[in-house]
Amino acid sequence: MAVVNLAPADLPKDSGRFDLPIALGILAASGQIENARLAGHEFAGELSLSGELRPVRGALAMAVATYTQGTTVRLVLPLDSAQEAALVPGAQVYGARHLLDVVRQFVAGGGGPVDASDDGWTRVRAAPGDGAPRYADLADVKGHTGAKRALEIAAAGGHSLLMVGEPGSGKSMLAHRFAGLLPPMNVAEALESAAIASLDGRLAPERWMNRPTATPHHTASAVALVGGGWSVFS
Structure with missing residues (x-):
C-alpha cells in the first residue's frame, strides 16, 4: 500500500493536477522508474482511467511561478496545457498525451527526456504571434x-x-x-493578465498580448467586483 503525503494540510488542493506527480512518485518508490531522473522536473496533469493526460487549469500560472524565479527545471504537462505554459519566455516545457509517454522518458537505462517529438511526447515552444492585438x-x-x-x-x-x-x-x-x-502590453503585463485567466480556465492563446475586457453582471455586488478578505477580530 502506498501513502501519499499532501502536506501542508492547510493549503487548499483541488482539481486533478496532482494525479501525474502522484503516479510518478508511486512508480519511483516501487523502483519502476529511476527516482534520480525525476530531479529537475516539475509535473502536473490529470489522469483518466485509461492513463491519458487531461489538461489542467493554471498551467501558465505554474510556468510563471517557476521561471520568474530563475530556475532551470523542466515542466512536464498534458499537451494542451503545455502549449499554454510555453508562452512564458525561457520556459522549458514538455507535453505528453499519456502516462506511458512520460514513463518512457524516465525508465532505467534510458537517456532521459529528449527534445525530439513523437506521437505522445514533444518539446513545446511558443507559437509565433500573428501580428498586432x-x-x-x-x-x-x-x-x-x-x-x-x-x-x-x-x-x-x-x-x-x-x-x-x-x-x-x-x-x-x-x-x-x-x-x-x-x-500595447509588455510581456510582464501580458503574463500577469494571462496567469489570472489561466487559473480560471479561460485563457485563449490567440488572445495573448490582448488587454482583457470584463463585463460583470449589473447585479454584481461591490465585493464580487473588487474581492473580499478575511476579517480579523481581537
Whole structure:
C-alpha cells in the first residue's frame, strides 16, 4: 500500500493536477522508474482511467511561478496545457498525451527526456504571434463625440472612467473599444493578465498580448467586483 503525503494540510488542493506527480512518485518508490531522473522536473496533469493526460487549469500560472524565479527545471504537462505554459519566455516545457509517454522518458537505462517529438511526447515552444492585438475600433462608433473624447483623455492619462447612462445608450459598446486606445502590453503585463485567466480556465492563446475586457453582471455586488478578505477580530 502506498501513502501519499499532501502536506501542508492547510493549503487548499483541488482539481486533478496532482494525479501525474502522484503516479510518478508511486512508480519511483516501487523502483519502476529511476527516482534520480525525476530531479529537475516539475509535473502536473490529470489522469483518466485509461492513463491519458487531461489538461489542467493554471498551467501558465505554474510556468510563471517557476521561471520568474530563475530556475532551470523542466515542466512536464498534458499537451494542451503545455502549449499554454510555453508562452512564458525561457520556459522549458514538455507535453505528453499519456502516462506511458512520460514513463518512457524516465525508465532505467534510458537517456532521459529528449527534445525530439513523437506521437505522445514533444518539446513545446511558443507559437509565433500573428501580428498586432485585435480590438474593436472606436472609429466604428458614430456620434457619442463627448464620450469618445472622455475615453481618449482617460487612456492618455491612465485614468479610471465611470460611464453612467440608460440601458442601450452605448456604454458597453464604448467600453469594449477602450482597450484599443491603450498602449500595447509588455510581456510582464501580458503574463500577469494571462496567469489570472489561466487559473480560471479561460485563457485563449490567440488572445495573448490582448488587454482583457470584463463585463460583470449589473447585479454584481461591490465585493464580487473588487474581492473580499478575511476579517480579523481581537
